[in-house]
Amino acid sequence: MKLLITGGCGFIGSNFVRLILNKYPDYKIINLDKLTYAGNLENLKEFEDNKNYTFVKGDISDNEIVAKVIEDVDVIINFAAESHVDRSISYDDPFLKTNIIGTHVLLKAALKHQKRLLQISTDEVYGSIEKESFTEDSNLNPSSPYSASKASADLLCMSYFLTHELPVTIVRSTNNFGPYQYPEKIIPLFISNLMDDKKAPLYGDGKNVRDWLFVEDCCEAINLVLHKSKPGEIYNIGSGKELPNIELARLIIEILDKGESLIDYVADRKGHDRRYSLDTKKIRALGWSPKRKFEEALKNTISWYTDNRAWWEKLKN
Numbered sequence: 476m477k478l479l480i481t482g483g484c485g486f487i488g489s490n491f492v493r494l495i496l497n498k499y500p501d502y503k504i505i506n507l508d509k510l511t512y513a514g515n516l517e518n519l520k521e522f523e524d525n526k527n528y529t530f531v532k533g534d535i536s537d538n539e540i541v542a543k544v545i546e547d548v549d550v551i552i553n554f555a556a557e558s559h560v561d562r563s564i565s566y567d568d569p570f571l572k573t574n575i576i577g578t579h580v581l582l583k584a585a586l587k588h589q590k591r592l593l594q595i596s597t598d599e600v601y602g603s604i605e606k607e608s609f610t611e612d613s614n615l616n617p618s619s620p621y622s623a624s625k626a627s628a629d630l631l632c633m634s635y636f637l638t639h640e641l642p643v644t645i646v647r648s649t650n651n652f653g654p655y656q657y658p659e660k661i662i663p664l665f666i667s668n669l670m671d672d673k674k675a676p677l678y679g680d681g682k683n684v685r686d687w688l689f690v691e692d693c694c695e696a697i698n699l700v701l702h703k704s705k706p707g708e709i710y711n712i713g714s715g716k717e718l719p720n721i722e723l724a725r726l727i728i729e730i731l732d733k734g735e736s737l738i739d740y741v742a743d744r745k746g747h748d749r750r751y752s753l754d755t756k757k758i759r760a761l762g763w764s765p766k767r768k769f770e771e772a773l774k775n776t777i778s779w780y781t782d783n784r785a786w787w788e789k790l791k792n
């Protein structure tokens with residue numbers, strides 16, 4: 476199989492490229508990445524000389540470059556995105572350009588060349604839920620410019636399936652954590668700050684709840700969807716490990732053997748969704764469940780950031 480991975484130099488994309496190249500020695504990957512602040516060639520350095528791996532620097536909203544890289548592949552998996560909610564609150568132009576226009580460019584090219592597209596989306600498109608969990612049929616109700624741009628992309632994807640019968644599949648994942656996550660996101664931010672006895676900034680009352688999924692488990696779910704799903708389907712992915720941010724902060728503090736005085740309560744994020752929660756029966760029926768226990772995966776993630784200080788220090792500076 477030959478895959479076009481977009482955004483493969485980011486957090487989840489690079490973990491997915493690693494999984495595929497290690498698991499399927501005969502698969503070929505083209506990684507199209509713009510190398511924004513979040514894209515890092517170091518994330519896939521070990522594959523630089525791999526004959527099955529080609530890196531192309533480029534923007535998914537550029538029709539010409541997309542036309543060139545798409546011709547010869549079987550499936551496009553679109554990880555490329557502006558992904559940080561806080562950035563979308565202060566300046567959202569790149570979110571609309573990459574997440575909506577970029578996805579549209581991929582859809583048009585996929586239609587022209589009759590390729591399959593797997594869109595990587597997020598639980599944030601459903602918005603906040605007080606009790607129970609969203610299913611794949613729940614209405615979209617995004618709160619931030621980031622989640623609104625991802626919801627727009629999802630709607631466009633489904634419209635290409637319904638109108639043009641383009642084989643499109645969508646996965647909506649909960650919050651990922653693990654190695655190679657840019658240190659602006661809560662887990663690597665807290666780990667790297669606390670390691671240096673710096674404060675961990677916690678929004679509002681710290682009671683916002685997220686479902687935490689280890690990135691390798693997420694990549695395995697995406698791999699299953701790649702091989703086993705039907706066109707036009709949407710799959711929620713999540714671990715079911717729901718945790719208020721304050722408890723997450725306390726766990727990291729405990730593992731790093733630091734004090735709770737390092738928690739810094741800061742003004743809440745605008746439009747901050749209180750709780751995300753997904754019903755994941757559909758992906759579980761397809762044969763997936765997360766392999767790693769949350770506490771163990773968190774400990775391993777903390778060890779990775781401890782062992783790879785040079786990787787994140789450069790990004791924070």
Ligand SMILES: NC(=O)c1ccc[n+]([C@@H]2O[C@H](COP(=O)([O-])OP(=O)(O)OC[C@H]3O[C@@H](n4cnc5c(N)ncnc54)[C@H](O)[C@@H]3O)[C@@H](O)[C@H]2O)c1
Binds near residue numbers: 553556
């Ligand atoms: N991280 C999470 O917890 C999470 C959860 C659910 C869904 N998602 C989704 O998964 C995908 C990957 O997320 P991530 O956390 O790995 O993001 P990331 O920010 O770490 O990486 C994004 C990658 O996309 C590249 N990119 C950005 N704009 C581009 C463009 N116009 N053209 C080509 N490449 C471009 C960046 O250079 C970077 O390599 C995103 O679509 C995101 O919405 C992420």
